[in-house]
Amino acid sequence: MAIEIEEPSAGLSRVAVSETHGEDSPYFAGWKAYDEDPYDESKNPSGVIQMGLAENQVSFDLLEEYLEQHSEAANWGNGISGFRENALFQDYHGLKSFRKAMASFMEQIRGGRAKFDPDRVVLTAGATAANELLTFILADPGDALLVPTPYYPGFDRDLRWRTGVKIVPVHCNSSNNFQITPQALEAAYNRAEAMNIKVRGLLITNPSNPLGAAIDRPVLEEILNFITQKNIHLVSDEIYSGSVFSSSEFVSIAEILEAQNYKNSERVHIVYSLSKDLGLPGFRVGTIYSYNDKVVTTARRMSSFSLVSSQTQHLLASMLSDTKFTENYIKTNRERLRKRYESIIEGLRNAGIECLKGNAGLFCWMNLSPLLENPTREGELTLWNSILHEVKLNISPGSSCHCSEPGWFRVCFANMNQQTLEVALKRIHDFMEQTKIKKNLL
């Protein structure tokens, strides 16, 4: 909602002063607490452990090894023209070699069950840019996108802030493991209609953030039916597709479209990024893959505002076209994430905490509703505060993800080493013991 500016001389736009960037939510407040008192094994063993950051730090050694063995990826080799050509390259089509490598990497992640055409790959500076760009293309100011809850807090900014587009939530709950149902979709659509808001599309994250679970094939098929019937778009944000613990458990919307010979596919667009699977958020590499020619052309032109550095395209083209490297990376990364996931689930279970059954991502969806004094958002935030300030763990409260049921928390496990994870689990264990004791005394 915009704030009215009092003195006219400042003369800034409503967008500039609005709070739609969402930076005042607890999601960011926890981050600040961590910044002020960050955990360090030796220097600050009682500091706040950051478990609110969905980063993948488990496979850097593989990347570092690759760079050691292939220095020409980073330094353009000995050829004079290499640097010059690369430094001048600002074509919004993107480096062809990189698009090819990206398309092939996306195919490998899906076990070859879907094909990707490099000419449909549009490059953007991260998935953040990709999602905003798609919103500009698919909707007009005042229109809406349906987004299933709980969802990534950043969407409030990415999809709404500068675009003027609204989000209408599709409520999901624990009664069926937060799966998206046709009823929930219809209900959301009808709610929008009742408010005279035009729905332009549905945006799903698959695998889901914050649930850490891939969407089932039958649900995806229902979703496709829904969007076709309503004649709206489908954006499938698949940035965690390479973080599925077992390849066979992830079904991409691309596979379903291929299976039906791409019928009605001009409404479907996929977002991908190397920030999660490769652990390279700093390099700003995102992509839009659309089955709609007009969207591809427009997205390409709009990507001028957020191009990927040609230096980075060059590095990653080299890395991702090395299929021996990528095959090994995907397999190893998956395995390590699975192990981390299992150790956190076990640790939490020993502390008496259950999580949603997950099979992907860099986090788990933890159920602390039994601990709530009040089964409300306020109750959840009170609990979150004690966990942040007493247990010294920064985890993300479900309310910041717009979850309609209080008491759920997203806990990241891949942005720290194993020892730190164990320290965190011990703190949780102790906290749960104390809570039990307190409850028994009352």
Place this chain on the structure above:
Amino acid sequence: MKLLSRKTTCNSHGQDSSYFLGWQEYEKNAYDEVLNPTGIIQMGLAENQLSFDLLESWLAKNPEAVGFKRDGESIFREMALFQDYHGLPIFKNALAEFMAEIRGNKVRFDPNKLVLTAGATSANETLMFCLAEPGEAFLLPTPYYPGFDRDLKWRTGVEIVPIQCSSSNSFQITESALEKAYRLAQKRKLKVKGVLITNPSNPLGTTMNLIELNLLISFVAAKGIHLISDEIYSGTVFNSPGFISITEALMDRNLHGSEVSNRVHIVYSLSKDLGLPGFRVGAIYSNNDTVVAAATKMSSFGLVSSQTQYLLSAMLSDKNFTSNYATENQKRLKKRHDMLVSGLQEAGIGCLKSNAGLFCWVDMRHLLSSKTFGAEKELWKKMLYQVGLNISPGSSCHCTEPGWFRVCFANMSEETLNHSMQRIKDFVDSTTDVVSRRHRLVVRNSRRRSSHDRDSER
């Protein structure tokens, strides 16, 4: 129901203009000294290709900058994870100092007021989002960079109202032109939020003098609006009178830290001065905390790759390198500029006197068959298809007078530039007879018409 947004179907991306058509033709039949000597020479691309050897030799001596190392230690992990929209501190520090150096260290820049963006394209659009509502307007002096039509208007919904400049005073901005533009906006019921200037100018290749800068400052102060100074060519000034930045002009009037200085914002980029357009390094500098805060958050949509920030922080912190680069680069630009000017002179073609940029603003009015934009288009096509040179017609830059063209000189070898000059001379020689014959015909005919008709011929 219409499936895509209005933005998809409108033409504000500007991709159907001649600016892009010429590019397309060039791509189909690109000149190559050996492989395609009759192909089209690209003179419509404002790139700086003159000083890559300096960059390459620096890279050869500083392998750590690309090898993700710092003092022998690997920092790959740190860089790979760094996505803080405040930007890499060592890079912002180096960039702030580099910008000061370009201005002869007469001004200082605070790294905390610098916002990094993926190129100046992103910076300009971001400032529009921060300073104007959809339907509001910014005033821009003509002629201006064709890309502004897309960058400032497309997704933001902001309008551009031109400040008409003319050759009668070398296209300088005048008070009456500013007032006229403001009134035009009012007539169109558009609220003016600011003025955007490019200094040094694209396509003119000239720097603004203190009179113009003061005029602008007084104007935006009086109207209570913003001033954006796009200074991406500030490092390409190769001749006197030298570059006066907007910051200097404000300081000169003791307005540093004043209310109006809170509404002055600078855009910079490394695409022109360093010749690195592919690396997407742009910046917004503002004294206005709210603008810095909002722009910083918005930069999430177009961050600079941390890999690139690291490389350039090392390069720009090397003061020996940057000072040597600046001097050498300017020397080379001046040489090229002079080559183009004298080559054109030999063909009887004049240029606007310029001291900066990667191009000249060339006066081809005398080659037009009539003083119309139709004739300009005709001439442009002849230059493209007959002479084989892709140059940018003034109309694509919204110039109000037909017959001016922007011709780039820094994106090719010396041999290619010489060759293009030869082609122009040949073309002019071959048409001179035709033109002078036609001219005699026109003069004879005009004597028969009444003076009333002659006046209408503008």
